[in-house]
Amino acid sequence: MLDLGATPPCEKLLDDQALDQAEVTYPLHLRVCADCLLLQIPALITPEDTFTEYAYFSSFSDSWVEHARRFVTDAVDRLDLNGDSFVVEVASNDGYLLRHVLDAGVRCLGIEPSVNVGAAAVERGVPTVTAFLDEAAGRRVRAEHGPADLVVANNVYAHIPDVLGFTRGLRALVADDGWVSIEVHHALALITQAQYDTIYHEHFQYYTVASATNALATAGLTVVDVELIETHGGSIRLWARPAAAAGPPSARVADALAIEADAGLHDVAGYVGLQHRVELQRQQLLGFLLECRTAGKRVVGYGAPGKGNTLLNYCGIRSDLIEYLVDRNPYKHGKFTPGARIPVHPVEVLDKDRPDVIVVLPWNLEAEITAQLAYTAEWGAVLVYPLPNLHVVDALSGAKEGMQS
Structure with missing residues (x-):
């Protein structure tokens, strides 16, 4: 009922020595x-x-x-x-x-x-x-x-x-x-x-x-x-x-x-019908990221959860669209996401680089993460939550702005 292609296991983060090695991927097919x-x-x-x-x-x-x-x-x-x-x-x-x-x-x-x-x-x-x-x-x-x-x-x-x-x-x-x-x-x-x-x-x-x-x-x-x-x-x-x-x-x-x-x-x-709805979600997110790229905006991601790797790999997102991820877990720092191979850094890198757009991959924690990232409003960053409906959140006020596909 849903074909997400083939991806590596979502928690198999890579160190820099593994970047020249092949990754094993497995089909990701949902059935009922x-x-x-x-x-x-x-x-x-x-x-x-x-x-x-x-x-x-x-x-x-x-x-x-x-x-x-x-x-x-x-x-x-x-x-x-x-x-x-x-x-x-x-x-x-x-x-x-x-x-x-x-x-x-x-x-x-x-x-x-x-x-x-x-x-x-x-x-x-x-x-x-x-x-x-x-x-x-x-x-x-x-x-x-x-x-x-x-x-x-x-x-x-x-x-x-x-x-x-x-x-x-x-x-x-x-x-x-x-x-x-x-x-x-x-x-x-x-x-x-x-x-x-x-x-x-x-x-x-x-x-x-x-x-x-x-x-x-x-x-x-x-x-x-x-x-x-x-x-x-x-x-x-x-x-x-x-x-x-x-x-x-x-x-x-x-x-x-x-x-x-x-x-x-x-x-x-x-x-039935889930496949079509998922494809629309992918098209909407990619369209937004490509617009940011065209506009010269610097885009990074917050969080490196397992679920985020399904999103990155299914959508074909690489470091040209999301430059890097930050995560609170030191275990993930200095490593790279499976498949997409996007680097993972400490959260403190945000304050140093001051990116324009922060895509939040653990979108289910929106209230918690919006509060944690309120300080990014100091330089005008916007928070983007990709699911279940792509929307932008003002980091300071928490106000949401939906997007049309």
């Missing part, structure tokens, strides 16, 4: 299953390829850390968690969420496959084991640490080629009367807003509430509540329990399913 309506791409890379050493550290996003803090506060109240409770987070990254669990006085454990990121969590005092979750790993953790009252799996359910094995792992971790909370990008936003940059090789699936409910049911987990949240341009937070303890679902589950059905996403026909 006619039987269960799960959106997916072929599993052409393994989690070990991506996550053994990982370039993404959650704590570099202030808004994401705050999002995690609010979630923990609400979960402690909702589930009456206390010093006798136990929380496990799968794909716990650098401890960005579990540090708030510790602050609440609740025992916790992170399961993180990336050695370098997990080490950062341990340095913060967050207990973390290095593992990829499957049923066997879930059983080992349960045997050693006990069943979890709450298992958190934020922005990981889409990263698993073996959905069935991972889901059985969640069930192995959670107590028979416990809870599983999953946050994942909502396929409704992907389809209706043509958010093509959310598609990359480490994202194997793209869920609706309907398809996620089916997936969780394969391991005896029942969705009992759902929240529509704004993260990542539109996500869902699913609350599930072992079937015997589940009870009837909340009205919010039925409401979310109705929204999806109204958008046509409970039928294969609702997914």
